[in-house]
Amino acid sequence: xxxxxxxxxxxxxxxxxxxxxxxxxxxxxxxxxxxxxxxxxxxxxxxxxxxxxxxxxxxxxxxxxxxxxxxxxxxxxxxxxxxxxxxxxxxxxxxxxxxxxxxxxxxxxxxxxxxxxxxxxxxxxxxxxxxxxxxxxxxxxxxxx
Amino acid sequence: xxxxxxxxxxxxxxxxxxxxxxxxxxxxxxxxxxxxxxxxxxxxxxxxxxxxxxxxxxxxxxxxxxxxxxxxxxxxxxxxxxxxxxxxxxxxxxxxxxxxxxxxxxxxxxxxxxxxxxxxxxxxxxxxxxxxxxxxxxxxxxxxxxxxxxxxxxxxxxxxxxxxxxxxxxxxxxxxxxxxxxxxxxxxxxxxxxxxxxxxxxxxxxxxxxxxxxxxxxxxxxxxxxxxxxxxxxxxxxxxxxxxxxxxxxxxxxxxxxxxxxxxxxxxxxxxxxxxxxxxxxxxxxxxxxxxxxxxxxxxxxxxxxxxxxxxxxxxxxxxxxxxxxx
Numbered sequence: 001x002x003x004x005x006x007x008x009x010x011x012x013x014x015x016x017x018x019x020x021x022x023x024x025x026x027x028x029x030x031x032x033x034x035x036x037x038x039x040x041x042x043x044x045x046x047x048x049x050x051x052x053x054x055x056x057x058x059x060x061x062x063x064x065x066x067x068x069x070x071x072x073x074x075x076x077x078x079x080x081x082x083x084x085x086x087x088x089x090x091x092x093x094x095x096x097x098x099x100x101x102x103x104x105x106x107x108x109x110x111x112x113x114x115x116x117x118x119x120x121x122x123x124x125x126x127x128x129x130x131x132x133x134x135x136x137x138x139x140x141x142x143x144x145x
Numbered sequence: 146x147x148x149x150x151x152x153x154x155x156x157x158x159x160x161x162x163x164x165x166x167x168x169x170x171x172x173x174x175x176x177x178x179x180x181x182x183x184x185x186x187x188x189x190x191x192x193x194x195x196x197x198x199x200x201x202x203x204x205x206x207x208x209x210x211x212x213x214x215x216x217x218x219x220x221x222x223x224x225x226x227x228x229x230x231x232x233x234x235x236x237x238x239x240x241x242x243x244x245x246x247x248x249x250x251x252x253x254x255x256x257x258x259x260x261x262x263x264x265x266x267x268x269x270x271x272x273x274x275x276x277x278x279x280x281x282x283x284x285x286x287x288x289x290x291x292x293x294x295x296x297x298x299x300x301x302x303x304x305x306x307x308x309x310x311x312x313x314x315x316x317x318x319x320x321x322x323x324x325x326x327x328x329x330x331x332x333x334x335x336x337x338x339x340x341x342x343x344x345x346x347x348x349x350x351x352x353x354x355x356x357x358x359x360x361x362x363x364x365x366x367x368x369x370x371x372x373x374x375x376x377x378x379x380x381x382x383x384x385x386x387x388x389x390x391x392x393x394x395x396x397x398x399x400x401x402x403x404x405x406x407x408x409x410x411x412x413x414x415x416x417x418x419x420x421x422x423x424x425x426x427x428x429x430x431x432x433x434x435x436x437x438x439x440x441x442x443x444x445x446x447x448x449x450x451x452x453x454x455x456x457x458x459x460x461x462x463x464x465x466x467x468x469x470x471x472x
Contacts, residue, residue: 037319038319038320039292039293039295039319039320041269041271041293041294041295042294042295042319042321044295045297045322045339046322048338048339049322049324052334052335054324054326054331055324055325055326056322056323056325057306057322058321058322058323059319060313060314060317060318060319061314073314075248075314075315075317078200078201078247078248079199079200079319081200099243099246122243122247124247141246142246143246145237145241
């Protein structure tokens, strides 16, 4: 994992602006296209532990940079639920399919890109809207069994 | 007394060994209480959950789960984020519930919530969780700190750390750094370079207090195991103390009841470090730590440690000591 600086950091923050959560993000780390966040003190300790050659993992997986935009992680959707401003409401049938790991059909054919889905009061993950369908990214361990 | 126990529970699959029962009698010193303890051991533990306040408001979750289950809020015991589920649950009901998958709660016993509550770290502090996996207490500490500061969460087992990492992610923890090393080795690498404001030492133990969850403990329990664990616990505690800041706090806890793994370990540390025990005030019934066990005398400071018995507080048995470094 490497700490993001300069242009790349600004790009990620810009993408997060769309969701309304950029103000809460300070230290950003990336591992290929996966983005992680840490508190400043955790970032400091992580750097130190890494330099001491101690195997460690750190950071909350915030999401991934994809060619269609920034895909917010499933868990980030609830963590930042108070801030989220860009989302799409789904109904009960759609939510059921979503939690089974299936893609869901929507009427909006013109819209595209990543959208956070909201079912009743819960933010239930982020999916890619393309050609009237939202691609499912619910992690396997969070799907309905 | 042992014969009476065997007779009383003769239809049970697992029975306590003689030495286990004798230890309980020595600790409680009262036949009636010993039987109350064993009666409780054979009473299955009700599930309890802790609201993950990083993702969910307590009142909101209360409202939601009350629509599904009959729950009892544990606020009166000072556990405002805890609920006991009184409805009979099928296997997987709690883990598969939407609220769990969204990280709104953590399934955790009430007693196991106490060490983090007693440590009560301030926001922005520097914390070490020595034996962190699978993460019930680490995620609780993160919530108490409101995701500020940092928690160094270590566990010797990388396999167990996979569960820890998954729980940290599900609960939305952003202040944790996870290492997987023998704790003593980790301390050697950090000693003299990093010191912590708060340390949680929730050590591996013989799990006597969790017998309500797993009666097999009666079968697997043996004195040799306790003595072997006691050596490991002493080593972990002493190593942890070398990383504690002056005026910093350390909580030592186990889910076991025998003094060899509890008072004896803390007493060992009291003789080697400039530390004091802090009085622990809770809203539940607790008992003082013992100061004498089978001819061995411990420091009177240990009266400030607490013992939680399942017949006093309807959860698991626990031992907790809060230590302050006073160099």
